[in-house]
Amino acid sequence: MIGGGGAGIGRSIVRSCAAAGATVAVADVDAVRATEAADELRAAGHVSHALSGDVRSGEQLEDVIVGAAERLGGRIGVAVPLTDRPKRPWPPRNC
Incomplete structure (x- = not known):
């Protein structure tokens, strides 16, 4: 699960993980970017999922992880939380 995986360094990490054989969950605060990144991976034959949410936010972080x-x-x-510093410990204790 790559938080901030829709663009920039996060998108590069998403691509690298998929190329290494990982199933990738792309999380981004921008749902369109998350979907585009996941679609790109699927088009290349990889398994990926898009998730929307701000992993800096406690409630949204838990929703994204679940x-x-x-x-x-x-x-x-x-x-991998590629964002500004999360507002709570990463990962939450119940994960």
């Missing part, structure tokens, strides 16, 4: 876990079969192997 959504990613659901799409990734119940488990997040690696979480």
Whole structure:
């Protein structure tokens, strides 16, 4: 799960993870960017999922993590929060 994966360095990390064989959940505050990044990966034959949310926000962070876990079969192997500093500990204790 890459937070901030819709553009810039995050998008590059998303591409690298997919190229290495990872199933990627792309999270971004901009839903369009998250969807475009996930669509790009799927078009290249990779498995990816788009999620929208601000991972700096406590409530949205939990929603993004829960959504990613659901799409990734119940488990997040690696979480990369490429944002300004999260407003709460990463990851939340219940994940």
